Amino acid sequence: MSKVDNSTEPLLAVTDLKVTFNTRGTTPVRAVDGVSFSVRAGETLGVVGESGSGKSVTSLAILGLLPERGVQVEGSITFDGAELLTSSEREMQAVRGRRVAMVFQDPMSSLNPVLTIGRQLTEVLRRHHVCHKAEAPGRAAALLDRVGIPEARRRLDNYPHQLSGGMRQRVMIAMALACEPAVLIADEPTTALDVTIQAQVLELLRELVAQSNTALILITHDLGVVAGMCDRVHVMYSGRIVESGERHPLFAQPRHHYTRGLLASVPRLDLVGGKLTPISGSPRDVIDWADGCAFAPRCPAVTESCLGTPPALEPLDDTFVRCVNPAPLGQSMWKAD
Amino acid sequence: MATVQEHLQSLMGNRVVETSGSSLTRETWNRLRHNRIALVGLGVIVFFVLIAIFAPWLAPHDPRATTWFDQIRPSSVPGPSREHLLGLDESGRDMLSRILYGARASLIIGIVSLGIGASIGAAFGLLAGAFGGWVDSVIMRITDVMLAVPGLLLALSIAAVLGQSQVAVMVAVAVPNIPLFARLLRSSMLAERQKDYVNAATSVGLGRRPLVMSHIVPNSLGPMIVQGTLALATAVIDAAALSFLGLGSADPGVPEWGRMLANAQRYLNVAPHLSIIPGVVIFITVLGFNLFGEALREALDPKLRR
Amino acid sequence: MLKFIIRRLLLLIPILLGLSFLLFFWVRALPGGPATALLGERATPERVAQVNALYGFDKPVLEQYVKYLGRIARLEFGQSITLRKDVTDELFRRFPATIELAVAAMTFAICVGVPLGFAAAKRERSWVDNTAVIASLAGVSIPVFFLAQILKWIFALKLNWFPTIGRLQPTRELEHVTNFNIIDSVIAMDMGALGDTLKHLVLPGIALGTIPLAIIARITRASVLEVLNEDYVRTARAKGMSRSVIDRRHVLRNALLPIVTVVGLQTGLLLSGAVLTETVFAWGGIGQLISGAVLDKDYPIIQGGVLFLAVVFVLVNLTVDVLYAVIDPRIRVH
Numbered sequence: 001m002s003k004v005d006n007s008t009e010p011l012l013a014v015t016d017l018k019v020t021f022n023t024r025g026t027t028p029v030r031a032v033d034g035v036s037f038s039v040r041a042g043e044t045l046g047v048v049g050e051s052g053s054g055k056s057v058t059s060l061a062i063l064g065l066l067p068e069r070g071v072q073v074e075g076s077i078t079f080d081g082a083e084l085l086t087s088s089e090r091e092m093q094a095v096r097g098r099r100v101a102m103v104f105q106d107p108m109s110s111l112n113p114v115l116t117i118g119r120q121l122t123e124v125l126r127r128h129h130v131c132h133k134a135e136a137p138g139r140a141a142a143l144l145d146r147v148g149i150p151e152a153r154r155r156l157d158n159y160p161h162q163l164s165g166g167m168r169q170r171v172m173i174a175m176a177l178a179c180e181p182a183v184l185i186a187d188e189p190t191t192a193l194d195v196t197i198q199a200q201v202l203e204l205l206r207e208l209v210a211q212s213n214t215a216l217i218l219i220t221h222d223l224g225v226v227a228g229m230c231d232r233v234h235v236m237y238s239g240r241i242v243e244s245g246e247r248h249p250l251f252a253q254p255r256h257h258y259t260r261g262l263l264a265s266v267p268r269l270d271l272v273g274g275k276l277t278p279i280s281g282s283p284r285d286v287i288d289w290a291d292g293c294a295f296a297p298r299c300p301a302v303t304e305s306c307l308g309t310p311p312a313l314e315p316l317d318d319t320f321v322r323c324v325n326p327a328p329l330g331q332s333m334w335k336a337d
Numbered sequence: 338m339a340t341v342q343e344h345l346q347s348l349m350g351n352r353v354v355e356t357s358g359s360s361l362t363r364e365t366w367n368r369l370r371h372n373r374i375a376l377v378g379l380g381v382i383v384f385f386v387l388i389a390i391f392a393p394w395l396a397p398h399d400p401r402a403t404t405w406f407d408q409i410r411p412s413s414v415p416g417p418s419r420e421h422l423l424g425l426d427e428s429g430r431d432m433l434s435r436i437l438y439g440a441r442a443s444l445i446i447g448i449v450s451l452g453i454g455a456s457i458g459a460a461f462g463l464l465a466g467a468f469g470g471w472v473d474s475v476i477m478r479i480t481d482v483m484l485a486v487p488g489l490l491l492a493l494s495i496a497a498v499l500g501q502s503q504v505a506v507m508v509a510v511a512v513p514n515i516p517l518f519a520r521l522l523r524s525s526m527l528a529e530r531q532k533d534y535v536n537a538a539t540s541v542g543l544g545r546r547p548l549v550m551s552h553i554v555p556n557s558l559g560p561m562i563v564q565g566t567l568a569l570a571t572a573v574i575d576a577a578a579l580s581f582l583g584l585g586s587a588d589p590g591v592p593e594w595g596r597m598l599a600n601a602q603r604y605l606n607v608a609p610h611l612s613i614i615p616g617v618v619i620f621i622t623v624l625g626f627n628l629f630g631e632a633l634r635e636a637l638d639p640k641l642r643r
Numbered sequence: 644m645l646k647f648i649i650r651r652l653l654l655l656i657p658i659l660l661g662l663s664f665l666l667f668f669w670v671r672a673l674p675g676g677p678a679t680a681l682l683g684e685r686a687t688p689e690r691v692a693q694v695n696a697l698y699g700f701d702k703p704v705l706e707q708y709v710k711y712l713g714r715i716a717r718l719e720f721g722q723s724i725t726l727r728k729d730v731t732d733e734l735f736r737r738f739p740a741t742i743e744l745a746v747a748a749m750t751f752a753i754c755v756g757v758p759l760g761f762a763a764a765k766r767e768r769s770w771v772d773n774t775a776v777i778a779s780l781a782g783v784s785i786p787v788f789f790l791a792q793i794l795k796w797i798f799a800l801k802l803n804w805f806p807t808i809g810r811l812q813p814t815r816e817l818e819h820v821t822n823f824n825i826i827d828s829v830i831a832m833d834m835g836a837l838g839d840t841l842k843h844l845v846l847p848g849i850a851l852g853t854i855p856l857a858i859i860a861r862i863t864r865a866s867v868l869e870v871l872n873e874d875y876v877r878t879a880r881a882k883g884m885s886r887s888v889i890d891r892r893h894v895l896r897n898a899l900l901p902i903v904t905v906v907g908l909q910t911g912l913l914l915s916g917a918v919l920t921e922t923v924f925a926w927g928g929i930g931q932l933i934s935g936a937v938l939d940k941d942y943p944i945i946q947g948g949v950l951f952l953a954v955v956f957v958l959v960n961l962t963v964d965v966l967y968a969v970i971d972p973r974i975r976v977h
Contacts, residue, residue, distance in 0.1 A: 069768075109874040127883055
């Protein structure tokens, strides 16, 4: 576990972030609808949700990587005292890659196919003036070494298509950590990889952030990933956080029915003869937060009071829950049938 | 519980529901209807076809009559006037009538040559796509060789040996289309073959011929139609180019837009209208086909969003 | 890399063979047979019989084809009917003019087309972009011979800014070493000749290059738009790279691939357009040669000229293939 000092100020704080997409000819889509969270140095934060929950859009908003046209961003994102949403492009370029870095989901499409690995690494080193031009290749090789790529020097001249998926993702991680950023955002870093490689890459991430006390925001839909790595977890649904808390309490006793549903739908080897219990309905069965709880159409415990006004995120025992009818304490997830 | 469900239903009904997929043709037609560029292009095409068909009734004079030759001087050719809306040409003929009849020639040559070229090309492409193997290889080598000669030059060589006639031009302009359509249909078919529905159909025992004819070919038609429209534009230009070079009808009196431009060359300084009028007419006609063809391509492509 | 080039060169052989095959049967399609191709349509039956015996047109086809291949390989295209000159000599004398014009036109098309397409892509949906799309559609709709005439009328005849015909002012003396006027002017250190050459190149170059320009601009726009949406551009932004570096190193280099392909294909259009443009501007290259030959029914010239241009086209496409492999490392594997 990383050393989290709860007494320090948060390094990165997102407050009431709202992102709206306006495409011509269709109604505006509120992808992120009032999300707030923060992360401290050395802390690993997990953001969990299905596709469409707004988790990726949140991470893109932090680094200002959303398209300029047709997107409206409101709220506040502060990093090390500076307000990122009102920073100029030049100021953001100084932050990206240097102070806050990002690893993306698909390493094949996220690497430039016509440039060598070495070039893509030295490029970021030299951009942020981390070292001299002559030193850059050496540094790059050291980085590749650190992420566990054998024959680092030779690999510098390889092109992305010459590497396996797992190695490409290691390169992405190397690129992200090249300038030793304070915050690393990993958006579904293992989703596109083979299962056996997934564990390796996650282990690598865990080691690296522990070594350098980097804050890590891990965005994923995979609960297994979160359970192994994160100090705190936020569960997102339809653009809002519906439950958040420290790892242990949340996994042992989830209070929001969506979280419970997510956990229950993971197939388990230790329950003999058990059926698969997916969450009923599909992500399209949703209502606006303005009309009530967005999860209501799929919730097994829905009541009349869930409709009409949106529930607020309230503290409840060890976690925060956005639900007017949360699961009671004592209903553990881990009782055998 | 019932009231909660009802309440939910009513709330969910408020959300915008996408219309479920209509057929491809209807969807394409819908997209086209709202595309202003497509409508402009279509309008031009329709206009061109109409004047081509009704030329004999619209033309004020006989396009071959050199009745007004006495008005021609070496350094002056009368331009647009009340009598002759588009002026006279260098042999004393009425330009308007020649343009109208020239539309006929261009339309017929364009359609016939495209029809011939596209049919033969599609036939080759069908064979190559359906049979694969050595049939495919041979056909591909042949198209490679045909494509090695730039289109107009290919047409030129063929028209040169076939003699001086409009039929020769038709055949000549048809030829460069053959490899284009062959390749197009073949690659469409190959792409379709990779798709899952083909595997599914084969696994339930569907034979080769019904598979190809009823499933693969209809799905390959889209790009062919787009190509056809754009190829028609090229055919009109190529035919005009060939008659500009002197091929085409042996009779110098026959109105052909390209030939008119060739004759205009000598009088460029004194009577630019001889060049401008047929040139602009060709331009607008071809532009119409290109605009519509491009709009059609955008409408048929599910990925494309401007 | 070398293996790639050699493999591509080997692929040329069947194409060249195929071309020769096509042209071999092309002359035999003439009503009078191949003798007419050599003598012209006014040949008397006696002359035809003579030529048939002389050239062995009455021998078996296969034997004829082999002999024909031999002649082509030795670059013997026969004699021009009308000019009474050796076709091969004429071709080599005139090809620098056509190449110079083609290069000028393509340079114009690329230097204006690529930046235009790039700018349109970056300002997608703005008025710049919309105008660019419409303009490029208009550009491909205009017949090159009409454009040539209009440019000549406005800028040469009416405004007198540029010369009307030819490659050089007739009164100017220039030592013809390579027959490429630009090179010859530089060799002779004659700046006046260079300037004159360039002035003569402007109008025909613009006329010939406009259609390729329209297509190149469109392809550039489409390609850049696609690349701008790629994940690796987002990665580059996430690394904090500056806009101009991203444009140059990440966007352009990847967008180049389809552009290069299109440039290769457009060369075909350029070569056939040269026939028309050279006629309007009396340029004195292969294009004008072919155009005159069509009117005169001078088949040896048509055959030689078209074959020559086709080979140039094939070589250009070969170069494009190689260039493609240089730009995109993934291609080299194949």
